[in-house]
Amino acid sequence: MTAQEFAHFASGDEGALQQFFKAHYGYVTGWLIYREKCPQDRVGEFYTDAVLRVRDKAMQGELEAGNLRAYLLLTAINGWKMELRRETSLLKRHERYLEQLPGDLDDSNFDALIRNEEETGLETRQQQSVLAIQRALKLLSDACRQLLTDTIINGIKVGGLVEKYGLKDARGVTAKKQDCKGQLQRLALQVMQQNQWSL
Amino acid sequence: MNNNIDNTLRDYAAGSLAGNALQEFEQRLRDEPELQAELDLYLALKSMDNQRLKKQLSDSITVEQLSPTVPPRTGFRLLLQWLAVAVSLALALTAWWRWQQPTKKADTPAQIAQTYIKEPYPSPVSAMGEADTLSDALKSAFLAYRKGNFASAAQQLTTIAARSESDDETLFYAGEASLQTGQLEEAIRHFERVGAGYWREAADWRCALALLKSGQTDKARPLLEKLRNGTRRTHAETLLKAME
Numbered sequence: 147m148t149a150q151e152f153a154h155f156a157s158g159d160e161g162a163l164q165q166f167f168k169a170h171y172g173y174v175t176g177w178l179i180y181r182e183k184c185p186q187d188r189v190g191e192f193y194t195d196a197v198l199r200v201r202d203k204a205m206q207g208e209l210e211a212g213n214l215r216a217y218l219l220l221t222a223i224n225g226w227k228m229e230l231r232r233e234t235s236l237l238k239r240h241e242r243y244l245e246q247l248p249g250d251l252d253d254s255n256f257d258a259l260i261r262n263e264e265e266t267g268l269e270t271r272q273q274q275s276v277l278a279i280q281r282a283l284k285l286l287s288d289a290c291r292q293l294l295t296d297t298i299i300n301g302i303k304v305g306g307l308v309e310k311y312g313l314k315d316a317r318g319v320t321a322k323k324q325d326c327k328g329q330l331q332r333l334a335l336q337v338m339q340q341n342q343w344s345l
Numbered sequence: 346m347n348n349n350i351d352n353t354l355r356d357y358a359a360g361s362l363a364g365n366a367l368q369e370f371e372q373r374l375r376d377e378p379e380l381q382a383e384l385d386l387y388l389a390l391k392s393m394d395n396q397r398l399k400k401q402l403s404d405s406i407t408v409e410q411l412s413p414t415v416p417p418r419t420g421f422r423l424l425l426q427w428l429a430v431a432v433s434l435a436l437a438l439t440a441w442w443r444w445q446q447p448t449k450k451a452d453t454p455a456q457i458a459q460t461y462i463k464e465p466y467p468s469p470v471s472a473m474g475e476a477d478t479l480s481d482a483l484k485s486a487f488l489a490y491r492k493g494n495f496a497s498a499a500q501q502l503t504t505i506a507a508r509s510e511s512d513d514e515t516l517f518y519a520g521e522a523s524l525q526t527g528q529l530e531e532a533i534r535h536f537e538r539v540g541a542g543y544w545r546e547a548a549d550w551r552c553a554l555a556l557l558k559s560g561q562t563d564k565a566r567p568l569l570e571k572l573r574n575g576t577r578r579t580h581a582e583t584l585l586k587a588m589e
Contacts, residue, residue, distance in 0.1 A: 160401070167402050172414035179413050189413065190406060194399050199359060206352060228360060235360030240392040241399075272385075279389035299390050301351070330386070 152211035156204040158300045167197050170215055174222050184226045192229070195238065196222035205301050239267040243276060251280055256341045274343045275334075282333035290326035297323050354384055358391065454565075454587045458557035461580065465495070466521045466551060469514060480505075483515065490518055495525035506535055513544040521551055529559040550577050553584070562588055 147155070147166070154162035175193050178184035184192060200218050203209045209217065228234070234242075243266050247259060260273050268276070283291055293311060296302045304319035313319050356362045357370050374381050405411070418426070468491040471479075479487075486501035502519035505511060511519075520535030536552035539545055549568045556565035566588065572581035 160398070163398070164402070164405055168405060168409055168411060171406070171411040173416070175411075176413035177416045180416055186413070190403065194402050197402065198395055198398060202355060202359075206355070208352070233360060235358065237358040237360075237388060237391060237395070240388045241395055244392050244396055275385045276389055276392075279385060280393070283389065283393065294386075295390055295394055298387055299394050327386070331382070 147211060147214055149211050152204070152214070155201065156207070156209070158201075158205055158302070163197070163201055166201075166214075167194075170197075170218055173215065174219050177219055178222055178226055182223055182226055188229075192222050192225045195225050199225075234267055240272075240276060242266070243268055243273065244280070247277075247280070251277070251284060256281075256337070274338065274341070278334040278337040278341075278343070279330070281337045282330050285333050286326070286330055290329060293319075293323055293326050294330065354380075354387055358384070358388055452587060454557045454562060454584050455560065457584055457587050458554040462524060462554050462558060465493075465525050466517075466547065469518060486522075487518070490522055495522045498522040499526050499528065499531075503531065503535075506538070513539045513542060513548075517544045517548050517551075520548065520555075524551060524555050529555045533559070546572070546575050546577070550580075553581075557584065 147169075151162060151165070155166055171193065174196070175189045178189050178192060179186055196218055199221050200209065200214065203217075204214075243261075246261075246266075256274075256277050259277060260270055263269055266273060286294075289311065293307070296307055296310075297304065304323065305316045307313075307319045308315060311319060311322065313322060353362065353366070353370055357367070362370055374384065469487045471487075482501060482505055486498050486505060489495075489501060490498035499519065499522035502515060502522050506516050506519040516535050516538050520532045520539070523529075523532035523535060532555045533552055536548040536555065539548035550572055553565045553568040553572065556562070556568070566585070569581045569585050569588075572578070573585070575581075
């Protein structure tokens, strides 16, 4: 990966992510299958998790353009070994819970979506929180949802978002972010109250 | 969120925090509802974003027909594999070679006897002053024997032994010289004439060998049985065992 390609990858460019994913798929999944005895039908899952984790690290400025493939391989092996130890990260448990939820999440019967803690790996409070925030995110404007994703998930500095959101300056972005966060929290609170879930 | 907390929160969500760092962070989550709210928001946004990205990426596996590749062999693994092949080959070759070898048959009594005959009996020893009493003919015959000229020794000693006054030593060496030149019947005849005394056991031993070499095992057996009680017990038993 050239320095320029890495810069794109680390900036959150999804095209660069696709290239990175394709470039190392054969090597890393082959290693997991033939050296680490990972079942073939699950290898894609651990590889994808590792790619997204490496991307996060790169976006946080914790990685350099050096030997990314080795770091990726190590991350994928660690993920598989965690699975062997029956350890699942909190994020992965959230992802799995989210996968089980209906695509058109509305207000109706949220309690029916709360499952056994042993089944989901998430406490009831955590499941309620996921449902409330997911519902709130659906009610939030696209611009707010994107701004929160850019700042909280992609870790883009507010200064870099001035132009994208047509705001006056960095302070404007910060104010907008706080506003969006406040909206989201209020919406999530409403969902909690509607379902009589304790805060 | 400040950057440091942000990274710790991400590591916690990804399951990368361990030890004291993990304990401290979990304590902070219990103590600080705002931090817990930040984590909940992060997890909700991140899991949603990951779900979207994973969908895109998994589509590319199908579209691009991506497949796992067999990892390259490392030098050490390659060396081990070559070593295993070499050892297997060596074992197979050894097994084949052994299989090809004709089964070694046990030596016959005649063959064993020949190995003993090949080593001539030690030359006669002259005691001090004895040389003066020996005849010139006997001196010459013994000299030929000492030099390994057994044909000449046999010829001379046979002539001397033909005389009635020949002593046992002369008769014995006449027999031994004949044995060394392959005149087996001549050798047996000389050995059988050796009288009781010092040379008798040696004569029985060499006579038994001559008899075995000439195929007369029946005649050799009683001599060997007799020798089982003497100093040549081991040799005699080896031959008797081979005769069974």
